[in-house]
Amino acid sequence: xxxxxxxxxxxxxxxxxxxxxxxxxxxxxxxxxxxxxxxxxxxxxxxxxxxxxxxxxxxxxxxxxxxxxxxxxxxxxxxxxxxxxxxxxxxxxxxxxxxxxxxxxxxxxxxxxxxxxxxxxxxxxxxxxxxxxxxxxxxxxxxxxxxxxxxxxxxxxxxxxxxxxxxxxxxxxxxxxxxxxxxxxxxxxxxxxxxxxxxxxxxxxxxxxxxxxxxxxxxxxxxxxxxxxxxxxxxxxxxxxxxxxxxxxxxxxxxxxxxxxxxxxxxxxxxxxxxxxxxxxxxxxxxxxxxxxxxxxxxxxxxxxxxxxxxxxxxxxxxxxxxxxxxxxxxxxxxxxxxxxxxxxxxxxxxxxxxxxxxxxxxxxxxxxxxxxxxxxxxxxxxxxxxxxxxxxxxxxxxxxxxxxxxxxxxxxxxxxxxxx
Amino acid sequence: xxxxxxxxxxxxxxxxxxxxxxxxxxxxxxxxxxxxxxxxxxxxxxxxxxxxxxxxxxxxxxxxxxxxxxxxxxxxxxxxxxxxxxxxxxxxxxxxxxxxxxxxxxxxxxxxxxxxxxxxxxxxxxxxxxxxxxxxxxxxxxxxxxxxxxxxxxxxxxxxxxxxxxxxxxxxxxxxxxxxxxxxxxxxxxxxxxxxxxxxxxxxxxxxxxxxxxxxxxxxxxxxxxxxxxxxxxxxxxxxxxxxxxxxxxxxxxxxxxxxxxxxxxxxxxxxxxxxxxxxxxxxxxxxxxxxxxxxxxxxxxxxxxxxxxxxxxxxxxxxxxxxxxxxxxxxxxxxxxxxxxxxxxxxxxxxxxxxxxxxxxxxxxxxxxxxxxxxxxxxxxxxxxxxxxxxxxxxxxxxxxxxxxxxxxxxxxxxxxxxx
Numbered sequence: 001x002x003x004x005x006x007x008x009x010x011x012x013x014x015x016x017x018x019x020x021x022x023x024x025x026x027x028x029x030x031x032x033x034x035x036x037x038x039x040x041x042x043x044x045x046x047x048x049x050x051x052x053x054x055x056x057x058x059x060x061x062x063x064x065x066x067x068x069x070x071x072x073x074x075x076x077x078x079x080x081x082x083x084x085x086x087x088x089x090x091x092x093x094x095x096x097x098x099x100x101x102x103x104x105x106x107x108x109x110x111x112x113x114x115x116x117x118x119x120x121x122x123x124x125x126x127x128x129x130x131x132x133x134x135x136x137x138x139x140x141x142x143x144x145x146x147x148x149x150x151x152x153x154x155x156x157x158x159x160x161x162x163x164x165x166x167x168x169x170x171x172x173x174x175x176x177x178x179x180x181x182x183x184x185x186x187x188x189x190x191x192x193x194x195x196x197x198x199x200x201x202x203x204x205x206x207x208x209x210x211x212x213x214x215x216x217x218x219x220x221x222x223x224x225x226x227x228x229x230x231x232x233x234x235x236x237x238x239x240x241x242x243x244x245x246x247x248x249x250x251x252x253x254x255x256x257x258x259x260x261x262x263x264x265x266x267x268x269x270x271x272x273x274x275x276x277x278x279x280x281x282x283x284x285x286x287x288x289x290x291x292x293x294x295x296x297x298x299x300x301x302x303x304x305x306x307x308x309x310x311x312x313x314x315x316x317x318x319x320x321x322x323x324x325x326x327x328x329x330x331x332x333x334x335x336x337x338x339x340x341x342x343x344x345x346x347x348x349x350x351x352x353x354x355x356x357x358x359x360x361x362x363x364x365x366x367x368x369x370x371x372x373x374x375x376x377x378x379x380x381x382x383x384x385x386x387x388x389x390x391x392x393x394x395x396x397x398x399x400x401x402x403x404x405x406x407x408x409x410x411x412x413x414x415x416x417x418x419x420x421x
Numbered sequence: 422x423x424x425x426x427x428x429x430x431x432x433x434x435x436x437x438x439x440x441x442x443x444x445x446x447x448x449x450x451x452x453x454x455x456x457x458x459x460x461x462x463x464x465x466x467x468x469x470x471x472x473x474x475x476x477x478x479x480x481x482x483x484x485x486x487x488x489x490x491x492x493x494x495x496x497x498x499x500x501x502x503x504x505x506x507x508x509x510x511x512x513x514x515x516x517x518x519x520x521x522x523x524x525x526x527x528x529x530x531x532x533x534x535x536x537x538x539x540x541x542x543x544x545x546x547x548x549x550x551x552x553x554x555x556x557x558x559x560x561x562x563x564x565x566x567x568x569x570x571x572x573x574x575x576x577x578x579x580x581x582x583x584x585x586x587x588x589x590x591x592x593x594x595x596x597x598x599x600x601x602x603x604x605x606x607x608x609x610x611x612x613x614x615x616x617x618x619x620x621x622x623x624x625x626x627x628x629x630x631x632x633x634x635x636x637x638x639x640x641x642x643x644x645x646x647x648x649x650x651x652x653x654x655x656x657x658x659x660x661x662x663x664x665x666x667x668x669x670x671x672x673x674x675x676x677x678x679x680x681x682x683x684x685x686x687x688x689x690x691x692x693x694x695x696x697x698x699x700x701x702x703x704x705x706x707x708x709x710x711x712x713x714x715x716x717x718x719x720x721x722x723x724x725x726x727x728x729x730x731x732x733x734x735x736x737x738x739x740x741x742x743x744x745x746x747x748x749x750x751x752x753x754x755x756x757x758x759x760x761x762x763x764x765x766x767x768x769x770x771x772x773x774x775x776x777x778x779x780x781x782x783x784x785x786x787x788x789x790x791x792x793x794x795x796x797x798x799x800x801x802x803x804x805x806x807x808x809x810x811x812x813x814x815x816x817x818x819x820x821x822x823x824x825x826x827x828x829x830x831x832x833x834x835x836x837x838x839x840x841x842x
Contacts, residue, residue: 204815367832382832
């Protein structure tokens, strides 16, 4: 798209079409939404070669641009990943439709019967970076919740996202739903992102999924409500009362199972009494597993560790790195997490109920865990089927954002001629 | 406060103290919060004369300023109203504490047990206009939900709000809770409002309660998330299948019981077949009751009506006025409400289930009613005990905003050494 000068006009058109589609989607039958997603899944499979070819163009562009191997891996679609996209669409299709569900109902002495019923939010803007599968996941979840979606993918995945979006559009047509229900912003121009952030009246909420650059832009520029999605500065605190066997399994899993996801552990906090026992053994195990351990003054005496600097606290490595620090009990861990955490996911390993309770009560991360790997911070593992991301803010959605979190509600009140005295 | 030039510094100090208080309040025992509210209620009663004297100063100021009788009435505190403020505090005190309540819990095949638990939002800013009792209601609801409150009352109620706030502070001290849990902005300078709207990082959400000027300012300036609170452009649609007896009772109650509240009916929509029957009779009854009926072309032929102009559609009179219009069936009513409504409260009067269902499904007001007076649009009438206002936005809170709507949630996940495959 060369006419960068008319991004505002382009986006206003997209916004108006999304608004019109949202008005129809709000009462679209559950069966039609399901059929659209199933048809889209079939289209993904039927057009797998086309998607792979589009992805090859993106990969060439990425290699020319000098993207890191980790970035190229996030961008890459192979047959298994393409099949996974279709499967993800079917999973969302099979979920219960949230719209119209009665969340609560009760009677009042006045004779009123009150129901609190789920409704769509309206128009959802999703701004994401390189992973092309988000096009399908985000579009599907928005549609399931009866929202129109405006998707703005990263410039690296431009062609892949477009090929996937074509399949979503095919699904919508097959189910007789407005094609504008899921729109993909057809330009790489970054000005489109800035524009989206200001489209109050057109966009009801924006879900930003990306790194620090995007988060900063959103914080500075957004006039539209946002589901805050900060980095996952995930801490694992090993309490003096931790069970050693569980600690080994959980710490290694939390760090090494997959390092590029937001639930991967980034900082290990070790209770002081464990410094020469379990704590040292855990660090040895991490080093052995190939993890670069950025250790505080005390722990840096252990073989194979690197000396941490201040910049290592509160850092999201998304790689085979972990920061490690001695703290004084659960309160020391709480202080560290309050200072350096991102309210995403934090865990305590302990057999001491009082310590766990203190950790659960005094911290306010979206997800707090006890004796479980932080890699479980995921909508699927929470039973939500799929997610757009993990919200770290406290407004509206928090934790994994699935279809239900993309809804609002209204009150339906019935009487029999009731009047107020 | 004369040093208007340092409003930013003043507000930053208030924000920092609120943030510190919120950190303590987040795990304050339910009993302490209850005790603080009960002690505040006793203080209101003990200091009733002081509050009345402060209110007299505000009333003098208001009369000098030439406030309308309706405005002066909203400002005025008499012994009954002061007793009502104390009673309101006791009602909130007696409610269940929302913080820590388990909203949902479930087990996953991975062995994880997941709980979704209510937490405070953090720091809540409340910007309100002349009614001094809001000081107590808003402060109490924020405290109940474990939030620190920054209250900014209207300049007309400056002294009354301060006297009421003194009682809240006394309650907090009596219960050993941080006095900064409920702060009142100590200046009439409007710059403080603009400042609050930008205090991201300090204030988590703003609840604006006021007229068009405030709503416009908030829409232009707010960087902090806001619970939108538009006017109550409340419609009552009388369907051809309405029961005449219910229609008379509900329409008169919806308009005339109290005209100054946001749930008061402002526009009567009459199904075309009723134009010469029930509809005309309803308008005659309204005219008889002293209501100025601003009628469309057809209805303006009825005796005692005024001819409506375009400005009468979508107008919030908050007085003994109502707009009236003929529409073509439920779809005509839906079209009118979509165009002119404020997504606050709208009602249908009908015995036809299909018409009611269409009204409930195709409109998306925060509150939709069938065969009931819109004057029931109130937190107390919904069983919530008290409310700060009726939110018309779709993010987070919607409808009556009570203590529960002033909370967020977090996930508490427990395993027994669970790791992800």
